[in-house]
Amino acid sequence: MEHIVIIGNGISGVTAARHIRKLSDKKITVVSAETDYFFSRTALMYVYMGHMKFEHTQPYENWFWKKNRIELKKGYVKQVETESKTLHFAAGDTLKYDKLIIATGSKPNKFGWPGQDLEGVMGMYHKQDLESLEKYAPNNSICKRAVIVGGGLIGIELAEMLNSRNIPVTFLVREDSFWNGVLPEGESAMINRHIKNHHIDLRLGMNLKEIKADENGKVKSIIIQETGEEIDCDVVGLTAGVSPNIDFIKDSNIETGRGVKVNRYLETNSPDVYAIGDCAEQHEGINGRRPIEAVWYTGRMMGETLAQTICGNRIQYNPGHWFNSAKFLDIEYQTYGWVFSKPRENERHFHWKHEDDTKCITVCYDKNTNAFLGINTFGIRMRHETFDRWLTEKRDVDYVMNHLPEANFDPEFYSYFEAEILSVYNKQLQIV
Numbered sequence: 001m002e003h004i005v006i007i008g009n010g011i012s013g014v015t016a017a018r019h020i021r022k023l024s025d026k027k028i029t030v031v032s033a034e035t036d037y038f039f040s041r042t043a044l045m046y047v048y049m050g051h052m053k054f055e056h057t058q059p060y061e062n063w064f065w066k067k068n069r070i071e072l073k074k075g076y077v078k079q080v081e082t083e084s085k086t087l088h089f090a091a092g093d094t095l096k097y098d099k100l101i102i103a104t105g106s107k108p109n110k111f112g113w114p115g116q117d118l119e120g121v122m123g124m125y126h127k128q129d130l131e132s133l134e135k136y137a138p139n140n141s142i143c144k145r146a147v148i149v150g151g152g153l154i155g156i157e158l159a160e161m162l163n164s165r166n167i168p169v170t171f172l173v174r175e176d177s178f179w180n181g182v183l184p185e186g187e188s189a190m191i192n193r194h195i196k197n198h199h200i201d202l203r204l205g206m207n208l209k210e211i212k213a214d215e216n217g218k219v220k221s222i223i224i225q226e227t228g229e230e231i232d233c234d235v236v237g238l239t240a241g242v243s244p245n246i247d248f249i250k251d252s253n254i255e256t257g258r259g260v261k262v263n264r265y266l267e268t269n270s271p272d273v274y275a276i277g278d279c280a281e282q283h284e285g286i287n288g289r290r291p292i293e294a295v296w297y298t299g300r301m302m303g304e305t306l307a308q309t310i311c312g313n314r315i316q317y318n319p320g321h322w323f324n325s326a327k328f329l330d331i332e333y334q335t336y337g338w339v340f341s342k343p344r345e346n347e348r349h350f351h352w353k354h355e356d357d358t359k360c361i362t363v364c365y366d367k368n369t370n371a372f373l374g375i376n377t378f379g380i381r382m383r384h385e386t387f388d389r390w391l392t393e394k395r396d397v398d399y400v401m402n403h404l405p406e407a408n409f410d411p412e413f414y415s416y417f418e419a420e421i422l423s424v425y426n427k428q429l430q431i432v
Contacts, residue, residue: 003027004310005087005097007077011296012277013103014038015303016310017070023311028069029095031087033076035127037062042296044130045157049164054127080252082270099272099310102249102260103303106242106278106294109150115211120219121236124158133161136218136235140167143234147171147222149208150240151178153326158237159200160329170201170231172208172224174240184341184362186351187376191328193357198329211236242294244279257281259292264316266306274310276302288338289322297323321391322374323384331358336387337374339364347373350397350428352421354379361421365397372400380417381409401425 004020006013009032017028043057065072073095079088080100087095108123110116122132137143146162148155151173162169175181177188178195195202209225221232244259255261255269259281266274275281277299282291298319305317325334339362343349348367353360359379365372372395375387386407390400405418 001025001027002098003029003096004099004101005095006030006101006103007087008032008103008105008277008279009035009038009072010041010103010105010277010299011038012105012299012303013101015300016101016103016276016307017303018068019304019307020310021068021070023307026310027071029071029073029097030065031073031075031077031095033074036072036074037065039127041125044124044127045161048130048133048161054130077248080249080254080273082253082273085272097272100274101306101310102246102254102268102273102275102279103277103299104245104248104279105299107245108154108238109241109243110238111240113208113210115213115219116238118211118213118219118236119217120234121211121238123238124154124161125242133235137162137165137167139165143167145170145231145233146235146237147208147231147233148237148239149222150238151175152239152241153179154242155237155239156195156328158239159195159198160327162235163198163200163329167235168199168201170203170233171195172203172206172222174205174207176205178202178204180341182341184339184349184351184376186353187360187362187378188341190353190357190360190378191331194329194331242278244281244292246279257291264318265309265314266302266317267309274306276306286317286319287321289319293319295324321388323388328378331379332381333376333378334382334384335374335376336382336384337364337372337391339374339376350401350425352424354417359417363397363400370396370398372397375400382407383409 004026006017009030013030017030020026020028037058039057046052047054076090077087078090085097108125120136122129137146145168147170148158149172159169159171178191180188207225209223211219212221214220219236221230223230246256246260253270254273259279260268260275262268262275262280266276268275278294285291301319302317305315308315321337323336346366346368347364350363362376364374
């Protein structure tokens, strides 16, 4: 019986395992060094905030795996030997495979800061990070202040988590405006104000120089590179992005760049070895998308696609139009299609912001053809399937603006803004 071994029990690996089981009777083993069972990584913040228990983050009961004949092995893979199709574990044992799927996800970036491995320093990606946070920041009497380094989506989630326990937070963001490599200027500025309104000490244009230790090897303070200021703190969250977790295959003959290099079929250069999820790197982006996408839904799609190929129906991975969603404290964010932080040569942005400073949209379109290219929404929830259809149909921007109510989750709520948005849009078109 063919043995499929999957390294990694995140959304990619588990989706692949489930779909291979639906399609076949192959032997399946899922290997993980992090947890015994699959859990929803995006839900970790809600455990700390008291909205759920850790067991609630596990979508499947513990008996699910045995019932579906998916073997689970806890262990850290130290080396992959592709010639003999053998995994070597840190504990000294080995495991043979017929086909190998690498789905090891990401790890938080570290940039060689002095003190980055001290007690009380953590990312916010793994279950172990949640455990560290509970240990070092259970309340505001144990943790008098936390410092977060890095202004992306994980950074703002960690700020919200700590804020929920009334722990003061200093937030160091290297850029001169929050996430302005992704968000257009008006949106980024609105989020800056929103963060400060939540009494978070946002420091823009500031980098970490070093993390200082007390006599017990625990964090006691950080130094800001630009000013030399020392800030006392009990916890430091390193949230300056993530990178593919692939150190264990660096000495194998599997081709790597930043991630594990794969073709459109998610195949590596090594026969019977595949890679999916955050750790996979396409040789070139698909439909303008980045070669590596650390997004849960693309990991799930890769798992579903690869299961077909493993089970004899070889099909290409095609993620379709880009979309994503996130939360900036209590402002929901959605993006569909392409809206870059600065319009490219052929593009124009239309931006509307509500007077309450918590709702806005930015629409990107081609200024020569009027083709609709993408939309960002903040504080107004939209329907994914509607924008996906309009992008596929290549609708123009006038059509989209005049039909926006069809895309809204709550048309009554939206009608309150509709006239204003259209009025501003029409005025802006006359000015341009």
